Amino acid sequence: MSAAAPGGIAPVSTRVMNLSHLLTGTARRHGGATGFVWGEQSWSWAEMEARAAGFAAALAAEFGVSRGDRVLVQSENCNQMFEAMFACWRLGAVWVPANFRQSPEEVAWLAKASGASGLICGAGFADHAAACAGTVGFTVAIGAAEFAEDYEALVARHMGAAPAPVAVERDDPAWFFFTSGTTGRPKAAVLTHGQLAFVVTNHLCDLMPGTTEDDASLVVAPLSHGAGIHQLAQVARGAKTILPAGTKFDPAEIWRLVERWRVTNAFTVPTIVKMLVEHEAVHAHDLSSLRYVIYAGAPMYRADQIRAIEALGPVLVQYFGLGEVTGNITVLPPAHHHAEDAAMRIGTCGFARTGMQVQVQDAQGRECAPFETGEIAVIGPAVFAGYFDNPEANAKAFRDGWFLTGDLGHMDEAGFLYLTGRASDMYISGGSNIHPREIEEKMLEHPEISEVAVLGVPDPVWGEIGLAVVVPAPGCRPEAQALLGWLDGRIARYKTPRRVVIWDALPRSGYGKITKKLVREALVARGEIEA
Structure with missing residues (x-):
């Protein structure tokens, strides 16, 4: 039994659900239903579960992947990338997705910094695989490639195997979420099984309440970061994921898919929302199924908000949150978005997410008065476990238990947060x-x-x-x-x-x-x- 905190009770157990069970549970309830669509291809939940389990068996049997091992991923969006996430978790391994647009040298640095034991790499990234070869112990290729064994061959060889999910603790790493590196090298924020389970629950509660197996979610961003978290929430509720066929951003295709699949939610960033609603195709399709268009990564300029509301109706949801807090700091739901200035708190990114506490603090860590500018700090179950192998960054990022975001802003009397910008x-x-x-x-x-x-x-x-x-x-x-x-x-x-x-x-x-x-x-x- 762990030692008790002052005045508290020592927990009997810190074991939590292995995140791979999100897919397993949905496959049990909705096995025959469509779970993932990519272009003209689709897979049922049962097929996704079987393929993820088969790949997990391949990783364990052929490469010795086990609990705590890190597996780097260099790939554009595809079904294999999504399946591999659940396969890694099933083994207790850590999923380490890279931004696929990074150079071979940058990805090689990520391989070394994360201590990756293996690499899952798209066939079109041979130079990246070569750059990582001296660091990782094995490489698996998504698609036919000479530099590694094919992912599909491994799945076929182990299809039918279903290794039992490894028991995990609340603070066991599940995902190394690399920051975008706006200053210096990217840092690996450690996201854990317990933390991500809270994040999934919070996303469903605060961002897209009422989501069920009748919903559909469109991917409009790389699965390696925020979109991957968003799609994980869809798996939890059995909502199908729709992946555009093309690799390039195409607003016409996005709106066509919304109409075809009766898409109900999508996650993206403000600049993408702007391009979508400014494209002529926004008026050529039935978009009435949309309930939530969720944007994050930066505040949306007021002019763009108005244009989006006028084009799409009351569907905008904003959230503010860094990768280190997995997006869970504030939310501004549709009811708080208005095209009329008099009806909206202009400039706010919303109020604190359920279960999270947000403060604006001065340089000494004292809470600022309403409308006083300071640094935004947050505590709660969505806060990451710290940066991997980076005690200096951890010391700078936390003060008295609060995670310091590096963002500046102020709050009004009602607790709505307004971002001023990055401190940098x-x-x-x-x-x-x-x-x-x-x-x-x-x-x-x-x-x-x-x-x-x-x-x-x-x-x-x-x-x-x-x-x-x-x-x-x-x-x-x-x-x-x-x-x-x-x-x-x-x-x-x-x-x-x-x-x-x-x-x-x-x-x-x-x-x-x-x-x-x-x-x-x-x-x-x-x-x-x-x-």
Whole structure:
């Protein structure tokens, strides 16, 4: 029996459900129903369970994978990638998905940093497999490839085998969720079986209540990160997952699939929502089945919110949450989204998720007063176990038990949270703290601007000045000086950017997000600023 906390009772057991049971249980209840669709192919829940169990047997028998082993995954979205997650968990192994858009050298670093014993790799990523070969003990290829044995051959050889799920404890690692690495190298956030079980429950409670086996969910993001968590919640309720056939983002295909499969929910990021509702196909299909279009990863600009509500109706759900908290910090459900400004708390990312506590804290860890800006901190069952093999990062990330997100914001009296931006995005000009998001929101009110990113760049007089990178709206050709003149009187003069550059598009991460790191790198590459 574990030692008791002061004034508490020692738990008799910390054992929890192995997450692989989510698929097993759904296959028992709805075995013949469609569970996964990819293009024109589909698999029933029973077939998914049998294939995952067969691959688990192959991993154990042919490669010796067992509890605690890490298995790296370098693959675009596919059914095998999804099955492999449950196969790893069945053995008590840790699923370690990489962003498939990363370079071979970057993925090789992930293999080493995670201590991966093996690699599951798409056939089109031979260079990635070669880069990892010196680190991992085995490689499995998804698709025909000379560099490794085929996934399908392994499944066929072990089909019918069903190794018993390994007993796991609440804090046993299940998923190494690599951060996007906005500063320095990505870090592996350790997500556990107990934590993820809470996250799945919370997603179903707060993001898409009422989800059942009659629902369908469309994948509009890589399964390696937030979309994978989202689809795990679908498995728990027997809702089918729909995977687009193409590898490139195609709004017309997305809306066609919504109509064909009567899709009820989808998870994505604000920039993707923007592109979807601006595409002409949004008006060509029956989208009445949609109940929840969930967006996260960044706040949605007000102009984009209005456009999405007008196109789709009351279906928007926002959540705020880092990978380290698996998205579980705040939620803003459809009832709190409105096209009319007077009916909405403009700029909020919602209130605390069920079972989670959120505070805005000052530098000493004291709770800030309403509307006072500070760092957002969170505690609760969704908080990760820490960064793998990184005590320095863990020491910086936690204070008195609170996880420090690195995001700045404030709360109103009712507990609704408003994001100001990343602490790393804030810049100081002439001694004043400037938060880019406020400026970006204002600039997007200009009818000739489609997207904008504001960041601080060095200046010999002011220390830093604001530089705005602007993408024009279709058919528009705004002038830099005219844009700055338009801001006069609409925002405090000290916050007004000193420079504006106009680009055809902003760089995006592998998950569709616009990050200041990528914008800054592009500015350097174009010679707009010095490195």
